[in-house]
Amino acid sequence: xxxxxxxxxxxxxxxxxxxxxxxxxxxxxxxxxxxxxxxxxxxxxxxxxxxxxxxxxxxxxxxxxxxxxxxxxxxxxxxxxxxxxxxxxxxxxxxxxxxxxxxxxxxxxxxxxxxxxxxxxxxxxxxxxxxxxxxxxxxxxxxxxxxxxxxxxxxxxxxxxxxxxxxxxxxxxxxxxxxxxxxxxxxxxxxxxxx
Numbered sequence: 001x002x003x004x005x006x007x008x009x010x011x012x013x014x015x016x017x018x019x020x021x022x023x024x025x026x027x028x029x030x031x032x033x034x035x036x037x038x039x040x041x042x043x044x045x046x047x048x049x050x051x052x053x054x055x056x057x058x059x060x061x062x063x064x065x066x067x068x069x070x071x072x073x074x075x076x077x078x079x080x081x082x083x084x085x086x087x088x089x090x091x092x093x094x095x096x097x098x099x100x101x102x103x104x105x106x107x108x109x110x111x112x113x114x115x116x117x118x119x120x121x122x123x124x125x126x127x128x129x130x131x132x133x134x135x136x137x138x139x140x141x142x143x144x145x146x147x148x149x150x151x152x153x154x155x156x157x158x159x160x161x162x163x164x165x166x167x168x169x170x171x172x173x174x175x176x177x178x179x180x181x182x183x184x185x186x187x188x189x190x191x192x193x194x195x
Contacts, residue, residue, distance in 0.1 A: 006080045013084030028127030040072045047134040
């Protein structure tokens with residue numbers, strides 16, 4: 001058992017849990033940076049873990065941490081990463097709940113929430129771009145890639161993945177009652193057939 005890696009998992013996921021606002025999707029950019037920085041997973045493996053975490057029950061951040069820890073060290077790693085990512089929320093929720101009821105309508109608190117909302121939207125958009133980078137485009141999203149997409153789109157875009165993405169997005173827009181689990185199952189079936 002690699003105790004150093006287990007401590008790193010706890011510390012890294014504690015930091016991710018502590019400095020990520022807006023839920024699991026907002027954590028993805030920081031999580032990707034930290035995981036790839038430690039060389040625990042490649043960008044492709046991380047994208048696969050996000051897909052698996054999205055399909056399994058539970059919060060995406062906890063599932064991603066569990067899968068990453070398990071992939072890195074095994075069961076103990078999964079438990080360590082899960083503990084690390086959940087601990088900040090527990091501590092903060094315990095402290096904040098004590099004071100929030102008193103100050104929830106204070107103008108300073110309301111203004112802080114107004115300031116945090118656009119940042120959370122940006123973090124979620126960054127997560128979408130990071131996942132698109134490994135699942136739709138064939139390289140890192142750089143100015144050269146964008147120029148290449150317009151000059152030779154088939155060279156820089158995985159057309160099959162793009163078709164699944166556009167079809168899924170259209171289905172979610174047109175059929176608002178379409179259950180995400182059903183859509184994931186259909187997309188997985190289509191992917192198994194065309195790839």
